[in-house]
Amino acid sequence: MRNVRSTIALALIIFFSCPLYGALDREHIVVLLSEEGGAYREFADGFVSRLNADLADPPSVDVVPLKDARFDKWRGSAAPRAIVTVGTRAAQETYIANVAVPTLRVLVARAAHESWNRPGNNNASAIFLEQPWDRQFDLIKRILPAAHHVGVILGPASRQDAHEIKRAAAQRELTLHVREISRADDAGSAFTDVVADSEAVLAIPDPVVLSPNSAKWLLYTAYQRGIPVIGFSRAYVNAGALGSVYTTPEQIGFQAARLVANAMHDTGWTFGPAVYPEYFSVAINRSVARSLRLEVPADEDVLRKLNAPEVSP
């Protein structure tokens, strides 16, 4: 009963509040969280704080968890000016609901984003979860200058990036050792093969290749051979990767706030093409570096060499 009551109460709030905003003629956007809390909330906090700091007339922001979303209400005059979907499920549900509102997807993978673009529908843009390949290979060059052979394992979701990955590696005169797999069962032998041929392994997000369980074995196999792994998240560094370049949800919040501010003032609520994260951090596992006898420059130096933009407070 309590659930029913609270749902009714929330529906009433949404119902009454939307016309109210319209009446005040203040821009109104919705931030739709795949789930409450955690990284989603971290994004929302960064986003709202940066929006309020950057804009004299910030739009009103409704932070709505997906379970409370009422897509059918977001039409016509009740529709928000824009929706920022946070996470894969929020993006997917919004896509399925076919909401005709400019949408910015954050915390989504590039492959997921591209799979939900209808022809002729330019409403949805995104900030990808992934880092651009150039940035990742730059990291390898900075922290492993002696490595010339880099291994990658690709799966069905990342196979499409093979060309881009090869280009980025070739530009930096790195020899790439690629192993493609199509079943999670082949991950272990692929790790062994790639580690045997490489001086560094770049972990690439692909659910068929790297689950938390299989990541453990990649790290283990590579470490036993003295081969450093470059991860794609902070978690990989904590677990034993040598280093990662990654973007925190809060940093994505900052970038999203800037895109929303631009859309509001400059482009008439269009977000433009999807982009890679602009802000990023670098993490190096110093214990692993020492154990592998690698001399890695300080985090700040690496970050500076990667041309990370400053985030003003």
Next chain:
Amino acid sequence: MHRIGVVCCLFTAVTAFADNESPPYATEADFLTDVPVVLSASRLKQPAADAPVSITVLDRETIRAAGVIDVVDLLQLVPGMQVAHPSGAQSVATYHGLAEEFSRRLQVLVDGRSVYLPVNSSPDWSNIGVALDDIERVEIVQGSNAPAYGSNAFFGAINIITRAPFLDRGFYTRATAGSLDLRNLVVRGTGSLGKLDTRLTGQFRSDDGFDAHHDSKMLRMLGLSSVYAPDANNSYELQLGYSGGTFGVGESVGVDNADKVDPGRDAKIEMSWGLLRWRTILPEDAELQVQYYRNRHDAQDRFRIGPISSIIGVPPGLVPILLGGEPDQYLERGMYDGVAKRDDAELQHTVTLLPEWRLVWGLGARIERYTNPMVYDRDDAVIEQSQRLFWHTEWRGSSALVFNAGAMTEHNGDFGTHTSSRLALNYHATARQTFRVAASRAVRMPSMFENSVNLRVRFNDGIVADEITHSADDLEPERLRTYELGYLSEFPQWRVVLDAKVYREYLYGLINAVTDYFYPDPYVHNGALVLQNAGDVRTQGLDLRVNWRPQPKRFVTFQYGYEEVSGQYLRTRNPDAYEDASLHAPRHTVSVLGATPLFAGVDGSLGYYFVDKMRWNDVIDAQSHHRFDARLSHDFVAYGATGEIALIVQNVTDSQYGDFRSENLFARRTYVQFNMQL
């Protein structure tokens, strides 16, 4: 083998069932969720430059290139190590010489489980319970490692580490055939069910051994290895296995009249084991590991010798006159006949106390039970209990200095409490050059055999006919003091690593089987062998390894050992005669292995081995020998399977040499090997 096939099929079914559909793209979970901490600071290996000892690591590429048939032969690639084969069904490996048919002073661990047998006071290399194909790497600690692994690691420790089941999938098979009528078939199935990864390996192996002996062997092995990791912080490991068959034994070296009293025969020897291990990551970067294992060694070796008249070469009618009225008769024998069981439990806690200070400590307990009425002259089991406490700490005093200290205190019911300890200081003169000064003292508790043997021949009425081997009443542990100066240099621009050490080892109270001609012997007045502390030995020398590895599959590794041994130990009593210890270690030991891809899909490797003359057993000398081994292989992909066909030639130049003893002629051996992964 049929049974293995059925079980492997079961694995395919399990694998197929467990092959869940993954989403076609990554999600935020891939970027934001935790990955199990594989390399916490406290769990990280010490790099060679920080380690208190020299360690040789033989990885899969090296193992493959070496072209060996048996695990033990890999140890030729360790500086200062010697490998020999007293018979086709028996192998021995030692570090810096000083071994007989059994190497009593090296610990061998398979995935953390000791395979050192109280029966032989050594590991049984012919029945080690691991297929070469399952080995991920072998790590050999060169020099006493008793402070870390206990008394059996007196001269060093060999860690055989098998591949994690996750890393292999589907079916693998390898068949080898060739010289000595070798038939070796390995079949492996690996699969997963959720978070449980399992490997099942079966092996059948047989060969005829050397021409000169009754030493053929036939072995069947089945081993299961499972890892279950329910969450990021916990993993459980289960290993179960059986390895057994028939082994040609007898005709022991140095036994008079061996063909009559120790005739060539087949012994049935079976090993089985089980291991359970739990590892958990604790807060504050600590880790706890608890493990328990049980080994069982079951040997059937009952045989009859005789009649007595034919052994001693007299007419049957004379036997009662000579032997106090005992009629001429056959005698029951059975040297290896018995059942040995070991239960071992250990707890290990690893913790980072400060960023620059790591500690691992633990407790363990072991019970050995061995029933062998012939060897111990008693029907019940000899039981030996021991407990141990160990710790090792690493402190990084500065970026240039690393201190290592460690000790193991062992308590043994018969020999009391003894501590082995080690102290090492590593100085990084530059980022790539390290000097190491290390000292250790180690204690080796006499093995159950050395401590309790009571081998005698009885007439059928129970009266003792002949005393053979006994333990001295005042037997004491062996003690070893080691001092070494190490130098490690890396040349990353040339992909070269040089690891050298000069050492001096003082072994006190070496236990030897001394022939005591006055040992009270009722009828056959030839005395008896007495296992006793027989003397002190000093060894000094140099171990050197240079490794050039421009690519993982292109490498040359060079090993050299130089040894000078001095001292003597008692060989016979009444009259006393001493054995010159210097004869028991080779002055020079060399091995070189080079491997390279030759052209598309074809790899080649060449090995060279030299061991100077040395005396293994008190009565025989093995001459120095050179040997070249070669391997040529070709990869293929067919019908979705990958595979390799290889030609292995050992002793290419056919420089026939006596392996361990002159009758063991090691001639050229040729093998064809085929493997396939589905």
